[in-house]
Amino acid sequence: MKKIIAGAAFGIAALSIATSAAAQVSVEDAIKFRQAGYAFMSWNMGKIKAQVIDGQPYNQDQVAAAANAIAAIANSGMGALYPAGSDTGTGFRATKVKPEFFQNMPDVGQLAGSFNTAANELAAAAATGDQGAIRAAFGKVGETCKACHDKYRAK
Template sequence: MTKTLFRTTIAILAASVATTAMAQVSPEDQIKFRQAGYSFMSWNMGKIKANLDRDYNHDQVVGAANAIAAIANSGMGALYGPGTERDVGNVRTFVKPEFFQNMEDVGTLARNFNAAANNLAAVAANGDQRAVSQAFGDVGAACKACHDKYRAD
């Protein structure tokens, strides 16, 4: 059931991103959408951390890990189109211009993040809290690797 829900979520998100890309989303909306995705992942990382710090609830961890993996695999790279390297209107971006000049490195960081997110979802499904803690740390390290290089303060 969990795998079916996960696959369905990924399919819906992928279709949404593909539709978004084809609809010529404005740079302002691209920034808003990607920030929403990262915020949602952050919220789910917080849920996992809370479970690792106190009473561990397997179902909550699995749900949060699946949500993170779904967003990570949703094709968010399509939301880094031309014009999104700077603030647009009243929407502020936190991405450094260097991000757009180093796409090979960005691609490597994105693949590493996706692999870590997918691993977290797989490990969470197995229920081993210690393994979840390690996989959770790997996701955090993958986030940090990109933030350290390409996120402005």
């Protein structure tokens, strides 16, 4: 329970702090940067999935590097890339963030905190090389992604 509360508090704090940093980039650049971050995380999730879930040859160093990249992006302050007004606009493509995202910041903060926690747990599991632990942590990361997408990402 303490982890959940700490994760939610961290997520809300990160979003609050990030809001002041958001003024440093245009809305269009913010959308591009977050799209790039999510694309890079997706690519790294794919590498882990291929090796730990789909049965391709396993390379602990590659899986650990992918998990570390995901955790680094998760902890990078991506909340700064959601300035007001970035529910419309185009980065590399039109944004899919719903306006409801900006109306529910406590919930968004909790989701972000859960994602950060799960990403850090994935990196820790990957460092051990225990494929069962990696598989479980990978599933938790996917669940946190889905939780946010289901609420705040347009189809």
